[in-house]
Amino acid sequence: MPRELMKEKRERAIAIAQRMDEHFPAAECALHYWGDPFKLTIAVLLSAQTTDRGVNKVTPALWERYPTPQALANADVNEVEEIIRTIGFHHAKAANCVKCARMVISDFGGEIPQDMTLIQKLPGVGRKTANVVLNEAFGIVEGIAVDTHVFRIAHKLKLVGPSADTPQKTEDALLKLYPRQYWGPINHQWVLFGRQICIARRPKCAECFLSDLCPNSGK
DNA sequence: ATCCCGAGGG
DNA sequence: CCCTCTGGAT
Structure with missing residues (x-):
């Protein structure tokens, strides 16, 4: 990929991460007992x-x-x-x-x-x-937890290419795309986004805070 | 009907 | 790459 395109893509990715942060501040694991x-x-x-x-x-x-x-x-x-x-x-x-x-x-x-x-x-x-x-x-952030939500959202926002057709390849692509400081929050925020807004078969594009950054908005 | 914070085996 | 494993909530 040409350097200019790559730069554009990264800037859009960062913008998306910042919106996620605004919308889901201090998101944490929804499961109990994270202290043990x-x-x-x-x-x-x-x-x-x-x-x-x-x-x-x-x-x-x-x-x-x-x-x-x-x-x-x-x-x-x-x-x-x-x-x-x-x-x-x-x-x-x-x-x-x-x-x-x-x-x-x-x-x-x-x-x-x-x-x-x-x-x-x-x-x-x-x-x-x-x-x-x-x-x-x-507190060890070594990678990005790719579940069905992260997988779906990464593809829908076109942050990863069609060749990233497995969770591992998707994780690798996201790790290259995002600086390390963004990895942790993705684990929590994207799941919430996937469950509340970018729902698998009926995304709520009309009320989505990323619609202007999403190549697939409305589809 | 559809989805839920996937992993392992053939 | 495919399949299977499972019950509850909406």
Whole structure:
């Protein structure tokens, strides 16, 4: 891409980030227990393709029954499944919770590792969850958590090209586009934007604060 | 019907 | 690259 075009694109990207900041000031993780890295990891793991509300509803009972990684490591999977039954994919997630706890105990000395590669060895923890936990629990901003919202919005705003057809390629493109200081806020603000305004199949373009910066406004 | 702060396996 | 896993809210 010619340098002038690249510069224009970056300026538009920065403008978008600033608007996001104005519209969603001090946005933070909608999941509870961000003060405890282990609990946050489990909460984010549980939240895959379910609502934050659903997760926040079941985690109090989960932590009451299993207050520590050690307690969860010793848990009966069926009992865990019973507690989280009301959220989606609960069968696999219950098994992953317990496996996570066991691995944290056996391999990581009882603590969530502060390392992008190691943390993804936990079952059910992929790159998106890893980014969220590193960012939220440890203040380590190593990448951008690309979920379905970030993916959709990046493409709709044409901040990434059509070849960025996977979450990883989209993340790489956004990392090149945005200076480091913008990475953290994207994780929280774009999700809110995606849920409230740029909704997947019926975006509210009429009331969107980015419509003048969006090549796809109205489509 | 559609969506929800995805990951793992074939 | 595709598929599957899941229940609740709107």
